[in-house]
Amino acid sequence: MQSVHEITLPLKVIVGHRVVEKVSEILPPSVRKVGIVTGELTYEVAGRRVEEALSPERKVVVWKTPNAMVDSAVALAGRAREEGVEAVVGVGGGKAIDVAKYVAKETGSLMISIPTTPSHDGIASPFASLKGTGKPTSIYTKTPYAVIADVEIIAKAPRRLIMAGFGDLVGKLVAVKDWALAHRLKGEYYGDYAAQLALMSAKHVLKYHELIASGSVEGVRILVEALVSSGVAMCIAGSSRPASGSEHLFSHALDIVAPGRALHGEQIALGTIMMLYLHGDSSWRRVRRILRKVGLPTSAREIGIEPEKIVEALTIAHTIRPERYTILGENGLTREAAYRLARETGVI
Numbered sequence: 331m332q333s334v335h336e337i338t339l340p341l342k343v344i345v346g347h348r349v350v351e352k353v354s355e356i357l358p359p360s361v362r363k364v365g366i367v368t369g370e371l372t373y374e375v376a377g378r379r380v381e382e383a384l385s386p387e388r389k390v391v392v393w394k395t396p397n398a399m400v401d402s403a404v405a406l407a408g409r410a411r412e413e414g415v416e417a418v419v420g421v422g423g424g425k426a427i428d429v430a431k432y433v434a435k436e437t438g439s440l441m442i443s444i445p446t447t448p449s450h451d452g453i454a455s456p457f458a459s460l461k462g463t464g465k466p467t468s469i470y471t472k473t474p475y476a477v478i479a480d481v482e483i484i485a486k487a488p489r490r491l492i493m494a495g496f497g498d499l500v501g502k503l504v505a506v507k508d509w510a511l512a513h514r515l516k517g518e519y520y521g522d523y524a525a526q527l528a529l530m531s532a533k534h535v536l537k538y539h540e541l542i543a544s545g546s547v548e549g550v551r552i553l554v555e556a557l558v559s560s561g562v563a564m565c566i567a568g569s570s571r572p573a574s575g576s577e578h579l580f581s582h583a584l585d586i587v588a589p590g591r592a593l594h595g596e597q598i599a600l601g602t603i604m605m606l607y608l609h610g611d612s613s614w615r616r617v618r619r620i621l622r623k624v625g626l627p628t629s630a631r632e633i634g635i636e637p638e639k640i641v642e643a644l645t646i647a648h649t650i651r652p653e654r655y656t657i658l659g660e661n662g663l664t665r666e667a668a669y670r671l672a673r674e675t676g677v678i
């Protein structure tokens with residue numbers, strides 16, 4: 331019997347100028363009660379506009395979440411259930427969107443993703459990285475019903491957040507290599523279409539790195555489209571496999587040994603240089619050159635993490651998700667090997 335592979339994709343993706351208000355027409359008319367998950371700043375940036383666009387016709391409740399802790403998400407899901415919301419709109423950065431995805435899943439509501447920053451590829455994926463789950467990796471929640479990316483708003487996001495999205499995407503160069511390796515060595519399911527889609531998002535932003543680094547609206551549009559494409563790759567694969575390999579394991583390990591020091595995508599950028607080197611891929615130098623050029627950190631000093639912590643993270647990375655085989659292997663790196671790797675790639 332053939333195995334069944336079910337794919338849920340976002341129904342609509344809107345990328346453009348002044349598109350936030352389209353949320354009202356995208357939601358099916360039958361949806362009468364809507365919850366908006368946003369943040370203090372992002373409410374001012376876009377949340378209020380979303381509220382105003384929805385309010386005339388629907389009952390709207392706004393929640394400003396201070397963090398992406400699983401406890402906050404569980405509490406909000408309870409309130410959303412009491413209110414009887416039928417759709418949850420996440421307006422903000424990764425924090426608001428991840429919490430909104432969780433609330434939508436728990437309440438069986440439609441989820442709409444309205445990113446105000448292109449900081450990672452969770453904007454169109456069903457995965458949420460909530461804190462306090464006991465694991466640093468993402469959990470499966472709900473595929474956004476729609477993604478509305480207003481490039482004017484996103485282009486005004488802090489530059490660091492924009493370039494973090496670039497870093498997250500460059501990581502796919504490694505993630506797909508790890509996936510293919512796991513397929514060859516361990517017989518793991520490998521979906522070439524999903525892998526190629528994720529890979530294309532990395533190649534696309536590398537090609538347009540100058541435009542993206544310029545901070546122009548045009549560059550932001552390219553970045554957002556690539557983030558959506560990587561998110562869709564995860565939807566197709568049904569896991570974050572095409573988008574997360576050993577470079578993500580390194581970043582997750584850093585979140586344990588040096589929490590809150592750098593952005594997700596910045597850590598991925600650093601991990602990508604080292605993991606490409608481990609794969610024996612000579613493109614690591616070119617990738618490092620481009621990362622430098624666009625202003626992403628390529629060394630421990632630039633990312634603000636002690637060399638010792640970088641080495642420690644490298645030695646524990648393989649323990650984070652043992653079921654997902656990567657170039658780090660089952661036993662990971664010794665301290666000596668980790669040190670050598672970081673030295674030879676100029677990270678420390």
Ligand SMILES: NC(=O)C1=CN([C@@H]2O[C@H](COP(=O)(O)OP(=O)(O)OC[C@H]3O[C@@H](n4cnc5c(N)ncnc54)[C@H](OP(=O)(O)O)[C@@H]3O)[C@@H](O)[C@H]2O)C=CC1
Nearest residue numbers: 369370371372398423424425446447449452457458459487
């Ligand atoms: N689902 C996934 O696949 C992934 C999820 N993550 C998660 O995403 C979160 C990080 O996301 P990230 O977007 O970096 O951070 P946040 O959502 O925490 O946003 C960072 C800060 O930037 C502010 N901000 C957002 N957009 C704008 C804007 N346009 N203008 C001015 N300020 C803005 C936010 O305001 P405010 O205070 O209003 O929120 C917040 O203060 C983490 O919780 C991380 O775990 C990380 C990687 C992958």
Ligand SMILES: O=C(CO)COP(=O)(O)O
Nearest residue numbers: 451467468570573574578
């Ligand atoms: O960040 C992600 C994809 O870019 C999600 O990865 P994880 O599933 O490893 O948390």
Ligand SMILES: [Zn+2]
Nearest residue numbers: 450451498594
């Ligand atoms: Zn990521």
